[in-house]
Amino acid sequence: MDANQFSGKLLLKHEWNLDDELFELWLQKKWIQEVPGIVRKFGVTMCQRCFNTEKKYFGLMPGDITYCRKCVAMGRLSEREPLYRWSGPENELEPIPNSCAWEGKLTPLQEEAAHAIVRTIQTKKRLLISAVCGAGKTEMLYKGIEYAAEHGLRLCIATPRQDVVRELAPRLRRDFPSLTSAALYGDSTERDHGAHLVIATTHQMLRYQNAFDVIIVDEVDAFPFHKDRSLPKAVNRALKPKHALIYLTATPRFNLKLQTALKLIPTVSIPMRYHEHPLPVPTFKRVHQLEKQLQAYELPKLILDWIEERKGRRFLLFTPTIELAQTLSQSLSIPYVHSESPDRKELVMKFRTHQLNALITTTILERGVTFPSIDVAVLLADHHVFDEAALVQIAGRVGRSADDPTGDITFFYEQKTNAMVAARQYTRIKNKEAQRKR
Amino acid sequence: MHCLICFRDITEATTWQNLWTVKEKNICDDCESKFEKVKGSTLCEKCMKPVSEEVNLCGDCYEWQERFQQDPLIQNVSIFTYNDYMKDVMACFKYRGDYELVHVFKEAIKDTFSEHFKHSFQLVPIPLSDERLSERGFNQAEALAQLIDLPIYNVLKRTHSEKQSKKSKLERLTSKNPFRANHPISGDVLIIDDIYTTGTTLRQAAQTLIDHGATTVSSLTLIRS
Numbered sequence: 045m046d047a048n049q050f051s052g053k054l055l056l057k058h059e060w061n062l063d064d065e066l067f068e069l070w071l072q073k074k075w076i077q078e079v080p081g082i083v084r085k086f087g088v089t090m091c092q093r094c095f096n097t098e099k100k101y102f103g104l105m106p107g108d109i110t111y112c113r114k115c116v117a118m119g120r121l122s123e124r125e126p127l128y129r130w131s132g133p134e135n136e137l138e139p140i141p142n143s144c145a146w147e148g149k150l151t152p153l154q155e156e157a158a159h160a161i162v163r164t165i166q167t168k169k170r171l172l173i174s175a176v177c178g179a180g181k182t183e184m185l186y187k188g189i190e191y192a193a194e195h196g197l198r199l200c201i202a203t204p205r206q207d208v209v210r211e212l213a214p215r216l217r218r219d220f221p222s223l224t225s226a227a228l229y230g231d232s233t234e235r236d237h238g239a240h241l242v243i244a245t246t247h248q249m250l251r252y253q254n255a256f257d258v259i260i261v262d263e264v265d266a267f268p269f270h271k272d273r274s275l276p277k278a279v280n281r282a283l284k285p286k287h288a289l290i291y292l293t294a295t296p297r298f299n300l301k302l303q304t305a306l307k308l309i310p311t312v313s314i315p316m317r318y319h320e321h322p323l324p325v326p327t328f329k330r331v332h333q334l335e336k337q338l339q340a341y342e343l344p345k346l347i348l349d350w351i352e353e354r355k356g357r358r359f360l361l362f363t364p365t366i367e368l369a370q371t372l373s374q375s376l377s378i379p380y381v382h383s384e385s386p387d388r389k390e391l392v393m394k395f396r397t398h399q400l401n402a403l404i405t406t407t408i409l410e411r412g413v414t415f416p417s418i419d420v421a422v423l424l425a426d427h428h429v430f431d432e433a434a435l436v437q438i439a440g441r442v443g444r445s446a447d448d449p450t451g452d453i454t455f456f457y458e459q460k461t462n463a464m465v466a467a468r469q470y471t472r473i474k475n476k477e478a479q480r481k482r
Numbered sequence: 483m484h485c486l487i488c489f490r491d492i493t494e495a496t497t498w499q500n501l502w503t504v505k506e507k508n509i510c511d512d513c514e515s516k517f518e519k520v521k522g523s524t525l526c527e528k529c530m531k532p533v534s535e536e537v538n539l540c541g542d543c544y545e546w547q548e549r550f551q552q553d554p555l556i557q558n559v560s561i562f563t564y565n566d567y568m569k570d571v572m573a574c575f576k577y578r579g580d581y582e583l584v585h586v587f588k589e590a591i592k593d594t595f596s597e598h599f600k601h602s603f604q605l606v607p608i609p610l611s612d613e614r615l616s617e618r619g620f621n622q623a624e625a626l627a628q629l630i631d632l633p634i635y636n637v638l639k640r641t642h643s644e645k646q647s648k649k650s651k652l653e654r655l656t657s658k659n660p661f662r663a664n665h666p667i668s669g670d671v672l673i674i675d676d677i678y679t680t681g682t683t684l685r686q687a688a689q690t691l692i693d694h695g696a697t698t699v700s701s702l703t704l705i706r707s
């Protein structure tokens with residue numbers, strides 16, 4: 045067994061998957077070192093895997109043993125069950141030149157971003173790529189991935205969303221057939237044996253320390269990455285001391301915007317879609333007592349009219365809550381999906397393959413998944429779950445295909461919100477910016 | 483207070499109503515509503531499995547009664563069904579080892595105990611093998627038993643492991659008893675376990691207890707699958 049395939053790992057004993065004898069041997073050799081799981085310092089208790097310090101997330105086991113409930117899904121870490129980190133020989137990746145088999149052509153704007161990424165990897169710096177939905181982010185990464193492979197650098201693409209990992213991994217494998225890779229997320233069974241390319245959820249970063257030369261965080265503004273402070277910390281821990289860190293997003297949140305404004309992070313803005321058509325601008329439609337009507341299984345005429353006007357074009361209806369999705373699904377006889385629907389994958393697939401003409405969804409389909417030629421309506425766009433980023437992302441589902449680059453995006457609401465206005469403003473600003481770049 | 487399952491804040495404002503019904507609540511209403519109690523007018527008299535209206539006993543219980551002429555288990559009482567939600571919670575509790583989740587069931591276990599059993603009952607949890615116990619760090623049956631404020635008698639030991647997997651029904655009914663008792667016991671015994679599936683394990687435990695002096699053996703299980 046190649047020992048250095050373990051380099052950069054931070055795992056529970058059973059996760060090492062080594063027989064006891066070898067594990068003991070490597071402990072003695074100090075190739076593997078114990079890291080206490082739960083540490084108390086200055087009256088603060090902290091989980092050494094997920095950085096949790098909140099009391100409500102700690103539990104007690106028989107024998108008064110403290111364990112962390114926040115990351116227990118990754119295997120229990122307690123005062124008795126420590127972590128082990130690799131401190132043996134480091135993984136030396138075989139450099140692989142010309143690994144990219146993709147033969148497509150980048151647009152000038154994609155080219156610009158691709159160069160910035162390569163430069164960032166060369167100089168081991170940080171970079172923000174702020175690219176609108178449909179800008180063709182994945183292809184922008186290809187030169188960077190190729191550069192990393194050629195120089196034996198370990199690269200990880202981390203994203204908060206499982207769906208994105210599932211969609212990205214097969215594409216990258218097709219376009220980089222000579223690279224070893226691992227796709228890691230909650231229920232994936234793949235393991236990383238020191239791969240060139242790791243495609244993982246940001247949660248999986250909790251299992252690494254000092255592992256990657258390059259991490260690209262895709263959808264950096266998505267839940268839970270931007271809310272859960274442990275995840276940015278985990279990304280930092282997973283990086284080697286000298287590293288490149290690249291953020292990708294269509295909708296940077298305040299903190300990153302501020303860093304850009306203060307020139308603390310170099311930023312490349314891609315305001316145009318790869319097909320070079322403008323972003324569809326949301327139409328606002330006010331409906332009196334919209335929420336009440338929907339809850340009472342009544343369908344406002346404006347909404348029925350909108351559906352009528354689709355004339356057979358496929359459409360998505362976004363609702364703020366699962367309950368509303370369910371109610372609406374009954375009134376309209378259109379199936380609905382949410383984060384816990386057991387048939388989520390199946391329904392999305394049916395929609396994709398035109399077996400379904402319409403689908404009601406909560407914000408789970410707000411990003412990551414793309415369907416050509418669809419229209420989109422947001423019901424109760426003034427609900428607080430629809431912040432600016434969510435609305436921009438939802439609007440970004442429309443007009444994705446080069447063959448059919450336009451489409452309708454309508455916000456139905458009762459009371460206009462700042463988020464709605466900001467989202468509309470965003471599309472207008474980006475479209476103007478794009479015009480100047482033409 | 484935070485919900486033990488979803489961590490949401492559940493500090494309730496005191497109202498006249500909940501002043502009278504002071505209960506230790508440690509999960510939110512949302513999470514609580516996802517559990518489903520075993521109920522219905524036609525349940526097996528012995529083990530609470532749903533049966534058709536014409537019979538009093540389910541197939542398994544009938545078999546024990548008829549084939550072996552005597553059933554070591556007098557009665558089983560289960561509280562919840564094994565719905566998808568319960569499966570998720572149990573996966574977290576047992577397999578991921580999130581011990582705190584046991585407290586979710588405190589009220590239900592206590593109430594069910596006092597409704598069906600007397601304080602003279604002696605509580606015996608179904609044991610885990612040593613291997614499992616050290617893996618998991620706790621025995622879920624014992625954890626559940628501890629929710630009842632009575633002494634616990636750990637008199638059973640497992641002689642071989644838990645794996646019950648793909649045996650035929652007859653094999654299951656007649657398979658070798660995996661328990662032994664390391665102490666004599668007497669009087670009415672109540673076995674505690676997390677889940678009642680076919681009842682074979684519980685009956686093997688019950689037989690062992692009777693062989694070691696128990697007068698009667700019943701069982702209280704959190705889940706009827």
Ligand SMILES: [Zn+2]
Pocket residue numbers: 091092093094095096112113114115116121
């Ligand atoms: Zn933790």
Ligand SMILES: [Zn+2]
Pocket residue numbers: 485486487488489490509510511512513514
């Ligand atoms: Zn809850």
Ligand SMILES: [Zn+2]
Pocket residue numbers: 526527528529530531539540541542543544
């Ligand atoms: Zn029965």
